[in-house]
Amino acid sequence: MIPVTGFDGQKVAVLGLGRSGLAAARALREGGALPVCWDDNPDARAHAEDEGFACENLLQNNAFEGVATLIVSPGIPHLYPAPNPVVTAAQEAGVPVDNDIGLFFLSFAAPGWDEFDVPPKVVAVTGSNGKSTTAALIHHVLESVGRPTQIAGNIGRGALDLDPGVENEVVVLELSSYQTELARALTPDVAVFTNFSPDHLDRHGGIGGYFAAKRRLFSEGGPDRAVVGVDEAEGQFLAGQMAEGPGDRRLIRISAARKLTGPGWQIFARKGFLSEYRKSRQVGSIDLRAIPGLPGAHNHQNACAAYAVCRTLGLAPKVIEAGFKSFDGLPHRSQIIARHKDVTYVNDSKATNVDAAAKALSAFGKIRWICGGLEKEGGLDGLLAATGSVVKAYVIGREAAGFAMALKGVETEVCTTMSRAVERAMAEAEPGDVVLLAPAAASFDQYDNFEQRGDDFIAEVTSRL
Structure with missing residues:
Protein backbone atom coordinates (compact mmCIF):
# COMPACT_ATOMS: atom_id res chain seq x y z
CA MET A 1 0.00 0.00 0.00
CA ASN A 99 -8.85 10.72 -7.92
CA ASP A 100 -6.64 7.86 -6.81
CA ILE A 101 -4.10 8.51 -9.58
CA GLY A 102 -3.60 12.05 -8.35
CA LEU A 103 -3.09 10.72 -4.82
CA PHE A 104 -0.60 8.15 -6.11
CA PHE A 105 1.61 10.72 -7.80
CA LEU A 106 1.33 12.95 -4.76
CA SER A 107 2.43 10.19 -2.40
CA PHE A 108 4.62 7.62 -4.20
CA ALA A 109 7.98 9.29 -3.55
CA ALA A 110 9.15 8.53 -0.01
CA PRO A 111 11.87 10.03 2.24
CA GLY A 112 13.92 6.80 2.09
CA TRP A 113 14.53 7.34 -1.61
CA ASP A 114 17.42 9.63 -0.73
CA GLU A 115 19.41 6.50 0.11
CA PHE A 116 18.81 4.86 -3.29
CA ASP A 117 21.49 4.92 -5.96
CA VAL A 118 18.72 4.48 -8.56
CA PRO A 119 15.29 5.71 -7.40
CA PRO A 120 12.07 4.12 -8.68
CA LYS A 121 10.58 5.29 -11.96
CA VAL A 122 6.97 5.48 -13.12
CA VAL A 123 5.92 4.64 -16.68
CA ALA A 124 2.36 5.73 -17.53
CA VAL A 125 0.63 4.34 -20.62
CA THR A 126 -2.46 5.90 -22.20
CA GLY A 127 -4.12 5.97 -25.63
CA SER A 128 -7.31 4.59 -27.16
CA ASN A 129 -6.25 1.00 -27.83
CA GLY A 130 -3.38 -1.23 -26.83
CA LYS A 131 -2.81 0.30 -23.39
CA SER A 132 -3.18 -2.95 -21.49
CA THR A 133 -1.00 -5.00 -23.82
CA THR A 134 1.67 -2.30 -23.95
CA ALA A 135 1.75 -1.94 -20.17
CA ALA A 136 1.79 -5.70 -19.62
CA LEU A 137 4.53 -6.16 -22.23
CA ILE A 138 6.76 -3.56 -20.56
CA HIS A 139 6.16 -5.20 -17.20
CA HIS A 140 6.89 -8.65 -18.62
CA VAL A 141 10.18 -7.64 -20.24
CA LEU A 142 11.34 -6.00 -17.01
CA GLU A 143 10.41 -9.12 -15.05
CA SER A 144 12.28 -11.29 -17.55
CA VAL A 145 15.54 -9.45 -16.79
CA GLY A 146 14.98 -9.50 -13.03
CA ARG A 147 14.34 -5.79 -12.60
CA PRO A 148 11.92 -4.92 -9.77
CA THR A 149 8.58 -3.92 -11.30
CA GLN A 150 4.90 -3.56 -10.44
CA ILE A 151 1.87 -2.94 -12.66
CA ALA A 152 -1.38 -1.20 -11.74
CA GLY A 153 -3.94 1.43 -12.69
CA ASN A 154 -6.53 0.35 -15.22
CA ILE A 155 -5.00 -3.14 -15.16
CA GLY A 156 -4.41 -5.40 -12.18
CA ARG A 157 -4.36 -3.55 -8.86
CA GLY A 158 -5.38 -0.03 -8.01
CA ALA A 159 -2.40 2.34 -8.02
CA LEU A 160 -2.55 2.92 -4.27
CA ASP A 161 -2.58 -0.84 -3.65
CA LEU A 162 1.01 -1.06 -4.88
CA ASP A 163 3.87 -1.74 -2.51
CA PRO A 164 6.17 1.17 -1.64
CA GLY A 165 8.89 1.70 -4.21
CA VAL A 166 12.27 -0.03 -3.95
CA GLU A 167 15.62 0.80 -5.52
CA ASN A 168 15.80 0.57 -9.33
CA GLU A 169 12.11 -0.38 -9.55
CA VAL A 170 9.79 0.51 -12.42
CA VAL A 171 6.07 0.97 -11.78
CA VAL A 172 3.97 0.61 -14.93
CA LEU A 173 0.56 2.29 -14.87
CA GLU A 174 -2.13 1.83 -17.49
CA LEU A 175 -4.25 4.98 -17.40
CA SER A 176 -7.62 5.48 -19.06
CA SER A 177 -8.98 8.87 -20.06
CA TYR A 178 -11.27 8.67 -17.03
CA GLN A 179 -8.17 8.59 -14.84
CA THR A 180 -6.03 11.18 -16.63
CA GLU A 181 -8.79 13.76 -17.00
CA LEU A 182 -9.20 14.38 -13.27
CA ALA A 183 -5.89 13.61 -11.54
CA ARG A 184 -4.49 16.78 -9.98
CA ALA A 185 -0.95 15.37 -9.99
CA LEU A 186 0.45 13.61 -13.07
CA THR A 187 4.25 13.29 -12.97
CA PRO A 188 5.43 10.10 -14.74
CA ASP A 189 9.07 9.66 -15.67
CA VAL A 190 8.02 8.16 -19.01
CA ALA A 191 4.63 8.77 -20.65
CA VAL A 192 3.26 6.69 -23.54
CA PHE A 193 0.53 7.60 -26.05
CA THR A 194 -0.26 4.48 -28.09
CA ASN A 195 -2.82 5.75 -30.62
CA PHE A 196 -6.08 7.64 -30.89
CA SER A 197 -9.60 6.86 -32.09
CA PRO A 198 -13.05 8.08 -30.95
CA ASP A 199 -14.28 6.53 -27.70
CA HIS A 200 -16.15 7.58 -24.55
CA LEU A 201 -17.38 10.67 -26.38
CA ASP A 202 -20.41 11.21 -24.14
CA ARG A 203 -18.18 11.19 -21.05
CA HIS A 204 -15.77 13.78 -22.47
CA GLY A 205 -18.19 16.07 -24.30
CA GLY A 206 -16.94 15.06 -27.74
CA ILE A 207 -13.72 13.99 -29.41
CA GLY A 208 -11.87 17.17 -28.45
CA GLY A 209 -12.57 16.58 -24.79
CA TYR A 210 -11.47 12.96 -25.13
CA PHE A 211 -8.14 13.98 -26.66
CA ALA A 212 -7.69 16.71 -24.04
CA ALA A 213 -8.08 14.10 -21.30
CA LYS A 214 -5.32 11.96 -22.85
CA ARG A 215 -3.10 14.96 -23.51
CA ARG A 216 -3.10 15.96 -19.84
CA LEU A 217 -0.66 13.14 -19.06
CA PHE A 218 1.89 15.00 -21.17
CA SER A 219 0.95 18.66 -20.79
CA GLU A 220 0.43 18.48 -17.02
CA GLY A 221 2.97 15.77 -16.29
CA GLY A 222 6.03 17.03 -18.12
CA PRO A 223 7.57 13.53 -18.43
CA ASP A 224 11.33 13.16 -18.83
CA ARG A 225 10.61 11.12 -21.96
CA ALA A 226 7.50 10.89 -24.14
CA VAL A 227 6.72 7.92 -26.41
CA VAL A 228 4.07 8.99 -28.91
CA GLY A 229 2.29 7.01 -31.62
CA VAL A 230 2.06 9.22 -34.70
CA ASP A 231 -0.23 7.15 -36.93
CA GLU A 232 -3.11 9.59 -36.33
CA ALA A 233 -3.31 13.38 -36.54
CA GLU A 234 -3.74 13.68 -32.77
CA GLY A 235 -0.50 11.80 -32.12
CA GLN A 236 1.36 13.92 -34.66
CA PHE A 237 0.06 17.04 -32.97
CA LEU A 238 1.03 15.79 -29.51
CA ALA A 239 4.54 14.87 -30.71
CA GLY A 240 4.93 18.34 -32.15
CA GLN A 241 3.85 19.86 -28.85
CA MET A 242 6.36 17.80 -26.87
CA ALA A 243 9.44 18.33 -29.07
CA GLU A 244 11.60 21.44 -28.96
CA GLY A 245 13.22 20.58 -32.27
CA PRO A 246 13.54 17.81 -34.89
CA GLY A 247 16.34 16.07 -33.00
CA ASP A 248 14.87 16.28 -29.49
CA ARG A 249 15.68 12.87 -27.98
CA ARG A 250 13.24 13.35 -25.10
CA LEU A 251 10.57 12.36 -27.65
CA ILE A 252 10.36 8.93 -29.30
CA ARG A 253 7.96 8.72 -32.23
CA ILE A 254 6.48 5.29 -33.00
CA SER A 255 4.47 3.93 -35.92
CA ALA A 256 3.03 0.66 -37.17
CA ALA A 257 1.97 2.19 -40.49
CA ARG A 258 5.07 3.68 -42.10
CA LYS A 259 8.79 4.21 -41.95
CA LEU A 260 9.72 7.22 -39.82
CA THR A 261 12.56 9.44 -40.89
CA GLY A 262 14.40 12.42 -39.48
CA PRO A 263 17.18 13.24 -37.02
CA GLY A 264 15.23 12.28 -33.91
CA TRP A 265 14.53 8.97 -32.16
CA GLN A 266 12.15 6.82 -34.22
CA ILE A 267 10.78 3.30 -33.78
CA PHE A 268 8.47 1.75 -36.35
CA ALA A 269 7.20 -1.61 -37.58
CA ARG A 270 6.78 -2.50 -41.26
CA LYS A 271 5.94 -5.91 -42.70
CA GLY A 272 6.52 -7.51 -39.31
CA PHE A 273 9.93 -5.98 -38.64
CA LEU A 274 10.52 -3.48 -35.83
CA SER A 275 13.29 -0.94 -36.49
CA GLU A 276 14.90 1.64 -34.23
CA TYR A 277 16.55 4.70 -35.76
CA ARG A 278 18.53 7.46 -34.09
CA LYS A 279 20.02 10.38 -36.01
CA SER A 280 18.81 8.70 -39.23
CA ARG A 281 20.78 5.51 -38.54
CA GLN A 282 19.37 2.10 -37.65
CA VAL A 283 20.55 0.95 -34.22
CA GLY A 284 18.22 -1.97 -33.48
CA SER A 285 15.66 -4.35 -35.01
CA ILE A 286 13.38 -7.26 -34.11
CA ASP A 287 11.53 -9.73 -36.34
CA LEU A 288 8.04 -9.71 -34.81
CA ARG A 289 6.44 -12.15 -37.25
CA ALA A 290 7.21 -15.31 -35.30
CA ILE A 291 6.25 -13.96 -31.86
CA PRO A 292 2.92 -15.70 -31.07
CA GLY A 293 1.92 -13.36 -28.26
CA LEU A 294 1.97 -10.31 -30.57
CA PRO A 295 -0.11 -11.10 -33.70
CA GLY A 296 -1.12 -8.39 -36.15
CA ALA A 297 -0.16 -4.82 -36.90
CA HIS A 298 -1.94 -3.45 -33.84
CA ASN A 299 0.23 -5.61 -31.59
CA HIS A 300 3.29 -4.53 -33.54
CA GLN A 301 2.37 -0.98 -32.59
CA ASN A 302 2.19 -2.09 -28.95
CA ALA A 303 5.60 -3.73 -29.38
CA CYS A 304 7.06 -0.48 -30.70
CA ALA A 305 5.78 1.41 -27.66
CA ALA A 306 7.04 -1.20 -25.20
CA TYR A 307 10.40 -1.42 -26.99
CA ALA A 308 10.76 2.37 -26.77
CA VAL A 309 10.13 2.37 -23.03
CA CYS A 310 12.52 -0.51 -22.42
CA ARG A 311 15.24 1.23 -24.43
CA THR A 312 14.66 4.35 -22.35
CA LEU A 313 15.17 2.20 -19.26
CA GLY A 314 18.52 0.99 -20.56
CA LEU A 315 17.71 -2.47 -21.99
CA ALA A 316 19.50 -3.74 -25.09
CA PRO A 317 17.51 -4.74 -28.22
CA LYS A 318 18.39 -8.45 -27.92
CA VAL A 319 17.27 -8.47 -24.28
CA ILE A 320 13.96 -6.87 -25.23
CA GLU A 321 13.49 -9.35 -28.08
CA ALA A 322 13.97 -12.27 -25.71
CA GLY A 323 11.33 -10.80 -23.41
CA PHE A 324 8.90 -10.35 -26.31
CA LYS A 325 9.30 -13.99 -27.32
CA SER A 326 8.25 -15.25 -23.88
CA PHE A 327 5.18 -12.97 -23.72
CA ASP A 328 1.94 -14.98 -23.89
CA GLY A 329 -0.38 -12.03 -24.43
CA LEU A 330 -3.27 -10.93 -22.24
CA PRO A 331 -6.64 -12.56 -21.66
CA HIS A 332 -9.37 -11.15 -23.93
CA ARG A 333 -6.86 -9.40 -26.23
CA SER A 334 -6.09 -11.41 -29.39
CA GLN A 335 -5.99 -14.43 -27.07
CA ILE A 336 -5.67 -17.73 -28.93
CA ILE A 337 -7.75 -20.11 -26.85
CA ALA A 338 -7.77 -23.22 -29.04
CA ARG A 339 -6.77 -24.79 -32.33
CA HIS A 340 -8.91 -27.72 -33.46
CA LYS A 341 -9.13 -29.39 -36.88
CA ASP A 342 -7.10 -26.52 -38.38
CA VAL A 343 -9.55 -23.90 -37.05
CA THR A 344 -8.17 -21.25 -34.67
CA TYR A 345 -10.34 -19.69 -31.95
CA VAL A 346 -9.39 -16.17 -30.82
CA ASN A 347 -10.87 -14.17 -27.95
CA ASP A 348 -10.59 -10.38 -28.41
CA SER A 349 -13.49 -9.37 -26.19
CA LYS A 350 -11.51 -6.24 -25.26
CA ALA A 351 -12.20 -4.93 -28.80
CA THR A 352 -15.05 -2.82 -27.49
CA ASN A 353 -14.91 -0.10 -30.14
CA VAL A 354 -14.75 0.12 -33.92
CA ASP A 355 -11.04 0.89 -34.15
CA ALA A 356 -9.98 -1.99 -31.88
CA ALA A 357 -12.20 -4.43 -33.77
CA ALA A 358 -10.84 -3.24 -37.12
CA LYS A 359 -7.30 -3.93 -35.92
CA ALA A 360 -8.29 -7.40 -34.73
CA LEU A 361 -9.90 -8.14 -38.10
CA SER A 362 -6.75 -7.03 -39.93
CA ALA A 363 -4.62 -9.53 -37.97
CA PHE A 364 -6.22 -12.66 -39.42
CA GLY A 365 -7.52 -14.13 -42.68
CA LYS A 366 -10.73 -16.12 -43.35
CA ILE A 367 -12.61 -14.94 -40.28
CA ARG A 368 -15.83 -16.26 -38.79
CA TRP A 369 -16.57 -13.09 -36.85
CA ILE A 370 -18.62 -12.98 -33.65
CA CYS A 371 -19.58 -9.37 -33.00
CA GLY A 372 -22.26 -7.15 -31.52
CA GLY A 373 -23.36 -5.72 -28.22
CA LEU A 374 -24.07 -2.21 -27.02
CA GLU A 375 -23.13 -0.09 -30.02
CA LYS A 376 -21.09 3.03 -29.27
CA GLU A 377 -21.58 6.53 -30.61
CA GLY A 378 -20.38 7.01 -34.17
CA GLY A 379 -21.83 3.85 -35.74
CA LEU A 380 -20.05 1.06 -37.58
CA ASP A 381 -19.14 2.69 -40.90
CA GLY A 382 -15.52 3.08 -39.84
CA LEU A 383 -15.28 -0.69 -39.48
CA LEU A 384 -16.47 -1.71 -42.94
CA ALA A 385 -13.15 -1.18 -44.70
CA ALA A 386 -11.59 -3.82 -42.43
CA THR A 387 -14.14 -6.56 -43.14
CA GLY A 388 -12.58 -7.90 -46.34
CA SER A 389 -11.29 -11.02 -44.60
CA VAL A 390 -14.64 -11.79 -42.95
CA VAL A 391 -16.32 -14.90 -44.36
CA LYS A 392 -19.41 -14.37 -42.22
CA ALA A 393 -20.47 -12.42 -39.11
CA TYR A 394 -22.48 -13.99 -36.28
CA VAL A 395 -24.12 -11.13 -34.41
CA ILE A 396 -24.93 -11.18 -30.70
CA GLY A 397 -26.59 -8.68 -28.38
CA ARG A 398 -30.05 -7.40 -27.63
CA GLU A 399 -29.97 -5.21 -30.75
CA ALA A 400 -28.35 -7.86 -32.94
CA ALA A 401 -30.69 -7.29 -35.89
CA GLY A 402 -29.89 -3.58 -36.09
CA PHE A 403 -26.18 -4.23 -35.65
CA ALA A 404 -26.25 -6.79 -38.48
CA MET A 405 -28.01 -4.35 -40.81
CA ALA A 406 -25.21 -1.83 -40.29
CA LEU A 407 -22.59 -4.34 -41.51
CA LYS A 408 -23.11 -3.47 -45.18
CA GLY A 409 -21.53 -5.91 -47.59
CA VAL A 410 -20.91 -8.58 -44.93
CA GLU A 411 -22.84 -11.84 -44.80
CA THR A 412 -24.46 -11.91 -41.37
CA GLU A 413 -26.52 -14.20 -39.19
CA VAL A 414 -28.47 -12.83 -36.24
CA CYS A 415 -27.68 -15.12 -33.30
CA THR A 416 -28.40 -12.86 -30.30
CA THR A 417 -26.68 -15.14 -27.76
CA MET A 418 -23.05 -16.19 -27.48
CA SER A 419 -24.08 -19.83 -27.31
CA ARG A 420 -25.89 -19.66 -30.65
CA ALA A 421 -23.12 -17.63 -32.31
CA VAL A 422 -20.39 -20.06 -31.27
CA GLU A 423 -22.52 -23.05 -32.27
CA ARG A 424 -23.16 -21.65 -35.77
CA ALA A 425 -19.58 -20.42 -36.33
CA MET A 426 -18.11 -23.78 -35.32
CA ALA A 427 -20.60 -25.69 -37.47
CA GLU A 428 -19.70 -23.66 -40.56
CA ALA A 429 -15.94 -23.21 -39.97
CA GLU A 430 -13.62 -24.79 -42.52
CA PRO A 431 -9.91 -25.68 -42.23
CA GLY A 432 -7.85 -22.50 -42.16
CA ASP A 433 -10.67 -20.37 -40.71
CA VAL A 434 -10.37 -18.22 -37.59
CA VAL A 435 -13.37 -17.94 -35.28
CA LEU A 436 -12.83 -14.48 -33.82
CA LEU A 437 -14.72 -12.72 -31.04
CA ALA A 438 -14.12 -9.00 -31.64
CA PRO A 439 -17.41 -7.36 -30.67
CA ALA A 440 -16.84 -3.72 -31.75
CA ALA A 441 -19.28 -2.85 -28.97
CA ALA A 442 -19.62 -2.59 -25.23
CA SER A 443 -20.77 -5.63 -23.28
CA PHE A 444 -23.27 -4.10 -20.88
CA ASP A 445 -26.43 -5.17 -22.72
CA GLN A 446 -25.72 -8.83 -21.83
CA TYR A 447 -22.67 -8.93 -19.52
CA ASP A 448 -21.23 -7.05 -16.56
CA ASN A 449 -17.96 -6.40 -18.41
CA PHE A 450 -15.89 -7.47 -21.41
CA GLU A 451 -14.04 -10.07 -19.30
CA GLN A 452 -17.29 -11.89 -18.57
CA ARG A 453 -18.17 -11.81 -22.25
CA GLY A 454 -14.77 -13.25 -23.18
CA ASP A 455 -15.07 -15.94 -20.52
CA ASP A 456 -18.46 -16.93 -21.95
CA PHE A 457 -16.93 -17.25 -25.42
CA ILE A 458 -14.12 -19.43 -24.06
CA ALA A 459 -16.56 -21.63 -22.17
CA GLU A 460 -18.81 -22.08 -25.21
CA VAL A 461 -15.88 -22.98 -27.46
CA THR A 462 -14.14 -25.37 -25.08
CA SER A 463 -17.37 -27.16 -24.21
CA ARG A 464 -17.82 -28.06 -27.89
CA LEU A 465 -14.29 -29.25 -28.69
Missing part, protein backbone atom coordinates in the same frame (compact mmCIF):
# COMPACT_ATOMS: atom_id res chain seq x y z
CA ILE A 2 1.13 3.58 -0.75
CA PRO A 3 0.18 5.72 2.28
CA VAL A 4 -1.33 9.00 1.08
CA THR A 5 0.59 12.00 2.35
CA GLY A 6 -0.58 15.54 2.96
CA PHE A 7 -3.88 14.84 4.71
CA ASP A 8 -2.83 13.77 8.20
CA GLY A 9 -5.74 14.39 10.58
CA GLN A 10 -7.94 15.81 7.80
CA LYS A 11 -11.33 14.61 6.65
CA VAL A 12 -11.31 13.28 3.06
CA ALA A 13 -14.47 12.21 1.23
CA VAL A 14 -14.35 9.15 -1.04
CA LEU A 15 -17.11 8.67 -3.65
CA GLY A 16 -17.36 5.20 -5.19
CA LEU A 17 -16.25 2.10 -3.31
CA GLY A 18 -15.09 -0.23 -6.06
CA ARG A 19 -11.50 -1.39 -6.44
CA SER A 20 -9.90 2.04 -6.76
CA GLY A 21 -12.20 3.74 -4.25
CA LEU A 22 -11.55 1.23 -1.48
CA ALA A 23 -7.82 1.28 -2.22
CA ALA A 24 -7.89 5.07 -1.91
CA ALA A 25 -9.76 4.90 1.40
CA ARG A 26 -7.25 2.40 2.80
CA ALA A 27 -4.26 4.43 1.65
CA LEU A 28 -5.74 7.64 3.05
CA ARG A 29 -6.31 5.99 6.42
CA GLU A 30 -2.78 4.55 6.36
CA GLY A 31 -1.43 8.06 5.82
CA GLY A 32 -3.36 9.49 8.77
CA ALA A 33 -6.38 10.95 6.96
CA LEU A 34 -9.98 10.44 8.11
CA PRO A 35 -11.87 8.94 5.13
CA VAL A 36 -15.62 9.46 4.87
CA CYS A 37 -17.04 7.12 2.22
CA TRP A 38 -20.14 6.88 0.09
CA ASP A 39 -21.50 4.65 -2.66
CA ASP A 40 -25.08 4.39 -3.91
CA ASN A 41 -24.75 0.62 -3.75
CA PRO A 42 -25.62 -0.57 -0.22
CA ASP A 43 -23.51 -3.73 -0.67
CA ALA A 44 -20.45 -1.60 -1.44
CA ARG A 45 -21.12 0.51 1.66
CA ALA A 46 -21.50 -2.61 3.79
CA HIS A 47 -18.15 -3.91 2.53
CA ALA A 48 -16.48 -0.61 3.43
CA GLU A 49 -18.10 -0.56 6.85
CA ASP A 50 -16.83 -4.10 7.46
CA GLU A 51 -13.34 -2.65 7.00
CA GLY A 52 -14.07 0.01 9.59
CA PHE A 53 -14.77 2.96 7.29
CA ALA A 54 -17.41 5.53 8.10
CA CYS A 55 -20.08 5.84 5.40
CA GLU A 56 -22.07 9.07 5.20
CA ASN A 57 -24.43 10.31 2.53
CA LEU A 58 -22.43 13.06 0.85
CA LEU A 59 -25.61 14.76 -0.37
CA GLN A 60 -26.76 15.59 3.14
CA ASN A 61 -26.66 19.21 4.26
CA ASN A 62 -23.19 20.28 5.40
CA ALA A 63 -21.70 16.95 4.27
CA PHE A 64 -18.62 18.78 2.99
CA GLU A 65 -18.07 20.91 6.03
CA GLY A 66 -14.46 20.40 7.11
CA VAL A 67 -13.66 18.14 4.14
CA ALA A 68 -10.22 18.74 2.61
CA THR A 69 -10.86 17.05 -0.76
CA LEU A 70 -13.20 14.67 -2.58
CA ILE A 71 -11.74 11.52 -4.20
CA VAL A 72 -13.86 10.26 -7.09
CA SER A 73 -13.72 6.79 -8.67
CA PRO A 74 -13.07 6.69 -12.45
CA GLY A 75 -16.55 5.62 -13.54
CA ILE A 76 -18.26 8.60 -11.90
CA PRO A 77 -18.71 11.62 -14.23
CA HIS A 78 -17.58 14.99 -12.91
CA LEU A 79 -18.48 17.13 -15.93
CA TYR A 80 -20.01 15.35 -18.94
CA PRO A 81 -22.61 14.17 -19.78
CA ALA A 82 -23.63 15.66 -16.40
CA PRO A 83 -21.68 15.90 -13.15
CA ASN A 84 -22.60 13.52 -10.37
CA PRO A 85 -24.63 15.42 -7.73
CA VAL A 86 -21.99 14.71 -5.08
CA VAL A 87 -19.30 16.26 -7.29
CA THR A 88 -21.52 19.30 -7.79
CA ALA A 89 -22.04 19.59 -4.03
CA ALA A 90 -18.30 19.44 -3.42
CA GLN A 91 -17.57 22.10 -6.02
CA GLU A 92 -20.29 24.37 -4.64
CA ALA A 93 -18.64 23.98 -1.21
CA GLY A 94 -15.25 24.88 -2.69
CA VAL A 95 -13.82 21.40 -2.06
CA PRO A 96 -11.18 20.22 -4.58
CA VAL A 97 -11.92 17.05 -6.55
CA ASP A 98 -9.21 14.46 -7.27
